[in-house]
Amino acid sequence: MKYILESPIVGKIGQQKFKTAIVWRNGAFITDEPEKIGGQDLGPDPYSLLLSSLVACTLATLRLYIDHKALEIKDITVEANMYQKIVKEQIVTYIDRSITFDEAVAPEIKQRLLKIAESCPVSKILKGNVEIATQLPS
Structure with missing residues (x-):
């Protein structure tokens, strides 16, 4: 099997609710959830990422x-x-x-x-x- 990406996407979450760090081949970005459900809206939520793709x-x-x-x-x-x-x-x-x-x-x-x-x-x-x-x- 040959993967589409050379390196996998890696995500990590600490103790801050919903805030994740996503690492891709050339950088990193933050994802989060909207404030209305307990996040801080520091980055796109998973649905926004899916639609962004x-x-x-x-x-x-x-x-x-x-x-x-x-x-x-x-x-x-x-x-x-x-x-x-x-x-x-x-x-x-x-x-x-x-x-x-x-x-x-x-x-x-x-x-x-x-x-x-x-x-x-x-x-x-x-x-x-x-x-x-x-x-x-x-």
Whole structure:
């Protein structure tokens, strides 16, 4: 098996409720929970991080395609939010994603860009089958 990341993401938490340190290959950042649930809002919460991954991947994928096709689209904005509902006694998560461009884009190009956005790797992960294997080393 070959991992996507060269080094794993590492997170640590001390005694301060909800504040974590996340270390990635070139740096570190803090995550936290909003004050309304007991955190100090010092960094993004896990849901914000998940949606940030989708937004970042969508933007990067669109920019690669737009540049490759030499389209005259300078700025792209992607917004994402999520909600959950109980459907047939199971929690179902819905993610709404909105893409806007700073200039007029022809409808046929918009449709192609929508398909490109749907094919970004994080979209595929979120829509696919994900299995999480968790171990406690002895």
